[in-house]
Amino acid sequence: MKKIFLIVAVALGSIMTSQAQEISDNAIGLRLGGGDGFGAEVSYQRAIGSNNNRLELDLGWRNDNDFDAFKLAALYQWVWNIEGGFNWYAGIGGGIGSVDDKRFDDRFDRDGDDGAFVFIAGNIGIEYNFDIPLMLSLDFRPEFGFSDYDVLNEFVPDIALGVRYQF
Template structure:
């Protein structure tokens, strides 16, 4: 059993080191998805090592009846798929707040909540400084109204970022 465990650790370590991919030092752009009704998010990625990075996203919406923001922070691991294609997975969380007030229907609601998030996706880096990504982010929130009964929310988004 001990030999099997050591062999598994060796293979896993080899897989992680052989698939390491140099990622851009910085990337900034938009993450275009549902963002729980808060619209597109401004997205910033910062490399930590050759295959790890931090991502920060800020979504906000301001309209006649609705105001809100959502701030997300993620730690991501990046692996080479093929050529300029990478896949990544990460964990993190965030903070959000909204205020919905529709006087015509007598509806007034506001909430501030925190949430935990996972993240998995694929990305392509072009020869020029453009990165496209498609990711899936499940979230579980802890607030009074928005996440009743600790429901899981699923967010799918397309990312367009300038790399520098």
């Protein structure tokens, strides 16, 4: 049992202290999927410092029969190399947004749950950096919204596929 514990401790220690692959200085693209109807986001990533950390900014929007909305998310991420072009990352952040609830306009001739909201978010995902300047990622971003309105005052499990050009 002691040998297994020692092997696991050494393996975890080497993973956490291993040198990560260099991440690109900038990446821009789309993040597709998402929770609560934010199906597309323009995504920008900027490397910070030399420790493979980065800032991600995402601008998402929605326009359908029930809601018109946008949100801006900002996340600080830590990136670790798995092997070769595979990385995994985790982060924390938050954002702001605005929603126009159109569900009540036609039926009741009154405004729905319109207004601004804020949210906090975590982030965990995996990415692959190709030999060409292309990166694909799959991530999970749980978001907790806060507002005076019921429409976005909740937990949202946000899962999305990212496609970004690196430069």
